[in-house]
Amino acid sequence: MKQLCAYLWPLKWPVLGVLLLSLLHIGGALTVPTLTASIINEGVLKGNLDIIETYSFYMVGASLITVIAAITSVYASSHIAARISLVMREQLVAALQKFSLTDFSHFGTGTILMRSTRDVEKIQSVLSEGLNMVLPTPLMIFVGLGLTFYKDYYLGLIILTLMIIMTALMLVIQQRALPIVKSVQIKLDEITDLVRDHILGMPVIRAFNRSHDENAREVESFSTMASLNIKLHRTYAVGLPSILMIFNMSTVVILWVGGYSVVDGRIQVGDIIAVIEYATQILLALIMSIFVLLDIPEAIICYQRIQELLHHHGATRNESYAKEANANMPGTTDTDVIANAADTASTSDGATITRPIVTSSSLTYDAPLLEFQHVTFRYDNAEAPALEDISFTVHHSQHIAIMGDIGSGKSTIANLIPGLFDIESGDILLNGISIYKQPIEQVRAQIGYVPQKAYLFTGTIDMNLRYGVYGTNLPDITKADMDRACAISRADEFIGKFEDGYEHQLSQGGTNLSGGQRQRLAMARALLRKPSLFIFDDSFSALDGTTERYVRQAIAEEMQHGARPALISVEQKVSAAKKADAILVINQGKAVGFGTHEELLDRCDIYKQIVASQEVEA
Ligand SMILES: Nc1ncnc2c1ncn2[C@@H]1O[C@H](COP(=O)(O)OP(=O)(O)OP(=O)(O)O)[C@@H](O)[C@H]1O
The missing domain is CATH 1.20.1560.10 (ABC transporter type 1, transmembrane domain)
Known part of the structure; x- marks a missing residue:
């Protein structure tokens, strides 16, 4: 009443x-x-x-x-x-x-x-x-x-x-x-x-x-x-x-x-x-x-x-933090949070990652862009955690590939970064600040996410591409911006064939496009966001070999300019992952290796097995 x-x-x-x-x-x-x-x-x-x-x-x-x-x-x-x-x-x-x-x-x-x-x-x-x-x-x-x-x-x-x-x-x-x-x-x-x-x-x-x-x-x-x-x-x-x-x-x-x-x-x-x-x-x-x-x-x-x-009490960690912060004003400042983040973490293969103390004034491209600190995550009502004690660091312009068996937790890692799920313990830091201690919109504004199954909305291609800049401080995109992003993702090839071009109407989910075409548009959408971190969840698998090589090269070049974005990609093929700066190997929700292709061949048995299986297949 x-x-x-x-x-x-x-x-x-x-x-x-x-x-x-x-x-x-x-x-x-x-x-x-x-x-x-x-x-x-x-x-x-x-x-x-x-x-x-x-x-x-x-x-x-x-x-x-x-x-x-x-x-x-x-x-x-x-x-x-x-x-x-x-x-x-x-x-x-x-x-x-x-x-x-x-x-x-x-x-x-x-x-x-x-x-x-x-x-x-x-x-x-x-x-x-x-x-x-x-x-x-x-x-x-x-x-x-x-x-x-x-x-x-x-x-x-x-x-x-x-x-x-x-x-x-x-x-x-x-x-x-x-x-x-x-x-x-x-x-x-x-x-x-x-x-x-x-x-x-x-x-x-x-x-x-x-x-x-x-x-x-x-x-x-x-x-x-x-x-x-x-x-x-x-x-x-x-x-x-x-x-x-x-x-x-x-x-x-x-x-x-x-x-x-x-x-x-x-x-x-x-x-x-x-x-x-x-x-x-x-x-x-x-x-x-x-x-x-x-x-x-x-x-x-x-x-x-x-x-x-x-009134569903599924308050996310971000909301809980916002409430706490409001209640304790003046409270934790960003600088405190950033300073607290300065410690060391190690991967399960023993490699130690040392994080420098980063203050807001000293945020540079040399400081880590993204850090996973002993992250453990469990899906709602699941008995066992999907991820356990995951730690790794990503710097600007770095490409980190995630590899592992089916169901090992690769997509889950990708989904945790934009805060799509709350973790059980540990922390995820973006630019030295916990993603749970900053507005989630601010975190997401820095991420260009391409999900495993590209989803497009009912409307024109133009409207779907503009989706990329929503929630960012970027000015509205121009046709030239769209042309550039679509050229990088090779979406221009099929958009050019539509009489109405960017005004071409898509049905719900983009089902009137092929899987590869949807994936290319999803990449263009992420590129238009001009993020500092790209997350590609097995996004290249829907592309043919030539297009995949072209798009990978174009994105690698993109990572050297502007905000010098990093790339985290979930990969199935060793041939693609070996070109990354580091590979994170996941097995049954645990990080069992983190290093370059050569380093992992030396010391990570699971990685060796993956490589061997693909060599046999080849
Ligand atoms: N929404 C969900 N609810 C409950 N459990 C889930 C959910 N999504 C994934 N899982 C479980 O979490 C584990 C990791 O799933 P994830 O999708 O991260 O694996 P993956 O390594 O990306 O697999 P694939 O290579 O097949 O994409 C799996 O055991 C899966 O069954």
């Missing part, structure tokens, strides 16, 4: 407006039957035409006010609900931007999609209907019931009893519906995941003749969903007609009991008409509220699901 108020507070004036409009609506709606009673009692029964005329005129006025207030109230409540859903969506986007990759795998794509779309939508519709229909109901009941009791005590009691029965029925329906609603939402998340998997994996499904089985899985999921929905609507099917029956019965009971009251002389005929109208207004408002209230449990679950994403 407190959180809901936080959303409503900035919209307090429109909410107040809806409240005032509701007052007008209720006032108008209840005035009409009161005037009807007067017309019948004072005008029709006594033959007074003046009263009929005057009160009829008042009735038209009251009806007009009711209609105008109702229309404006619907408009204002829709506006309020739409604004709140916009705020929620903005908060969700901001929260998801801060999610680590572990957080994404913790929740799963399906549920994140459903929470960001359908759940927000549900809250919006319940809020709009709630403001419009539920908010005025208590007042309508209070005033309407008061007027009925004023006319006749027994008729007041009858309406009150009918209301209590209706409310009790509603509570029973709600109790039964709630667990089914929860199951429906979980099933919807699962179906979203399944359908998404089937769309993305369609080529594999067809190539392996699995269409029939996968269809069966989908049908099974849809059938479970349908059964749940049938169960839910069966619950409503019994309860809601009962509520409507009570509503219709109210007129009969009022006429019956009211008839006795007229005979006893307690009320006049016109009053019965007025009470029937009051009862209709009160019970109708109650029924409308019940329909909305029946939706509230689902909306509450949607709200909780959204809040779970917003």
Whole structure:
């Protein structure tokens, strides 16, 4: 409730407006039957035409006010609900931007999609209907019931009893519906995941003749969903007609009991008409509220699901540091942090790396650009760490190749540098400062990352290339910048063949390009970032031999200019890795060697095995 108020507070004036409009609506709606009673009692029964005329005129006025207030109230409540859903969506986007990759795998794509779309939508519709229909109901009941009791005590009691029965029925329906609603939402998340998997994996499904089985899985999921929905609507099917029956019965009971009251002389005929109208207004408002209230449990679950994403405590080490730093102001300065970084670390093959003390004023190209200090990392819920006690150093203009068996942890090292995951222990330093003790955007602005599977976004090639400079201080790129980057990565070869060139439209993920073309664009995107560190995760494997040689040479030249960027590349081939300044050999998550090709041939058994296996293959 407190959180809901936080959303409503900035919209307090429109909410107040809806409240005032509701007052007008209720006032108008209840005035009409009161005037009807007067017309019948004072005008029709006594033959007074003046009263009929005057009160009829008042009735038209009251009806007009009711209609105008109702229309404006619907408009204002829709506006309020739409604004709140916009705020929620903005908060969700901001929260998801801060999610680590572990957080994404913790929740799963399906549920994140459903929470960001359908759940927000549900809250919006319940809020709009709630403001419009539920908010005025208590007042309508209070005033309407008061007027009925004023006319006749027994008729007041009858309406009150009918209301209590209706409310009790509603509570029973709600109790039964709630667990089914929860199951429906979980099933919807699962179906979203399944359908998404089937769309993305369609080529594999067809190539392996699995269409029939996968269809069966989908049908099974849809059938479970349908059964749940049938169960839910069966619950409503019994309860809601009962509520409507009570509503219709109210007129009969009022006429019956009211008839006795007229005979006893307690009320006049016109009053019965007025009470029937009051009862209709009160019970109708109650029924409308019940329909909305029946939706509230689902909306509450949607709200909780959204809040779970917003308040997910997967605070990254960067955020924790930022919080600590803010709390301890004035606190750790960059210079302190940098000075603390001055120590020595060693690789598992015994080579000792000594880091000089670097202060902000002495940041030079001779100081290490990147340092891994005894880094241990474990994937969410994994029993064993994926990386254990990894230490190595990279200097400007250096090329470090990472080699190792499949699943040894090479990509994991590459993903740790831009802070895509939080490490368990140790530290990663960029320019002498822990990447966890500086804004992560600052770290990422210095990195040109080319992932193992190049991902491009729906839009033009131009838009995808410009992506490279987002989050940096670089000026917007020119066509000449794009031409240069695409020439280095050889993306120009195929872009030149498109009639619309850089304006060529890419589909989601860049799936209307070949794997090699995607990889070349991903490299151009990284080059445009003008980073101080390139990370190429097995990025050359999708290129043909000639292109690979050309691109490697062009990037080597690039590394001698400007910010003199370093390159960390995950490599499969010894022929490529041996040209690097140093090779880091990873085996089952541990660093088993760090040195040049010749040094490793001398002292690293695992490296010797890799070399031997590739010589045999060759
Ligand atoms: N998202 C993840 N969640 C849990 N475990 C993971 C995840 N990604 C990788 N792993 C595990 O971590 C280990 C290292 O994976 P990584 O992708 O770094 O290996 P790699 O050396 O790059 O392999 P390859 O040469 O096949 O690309 C593997 O055992 C893998 O199963």
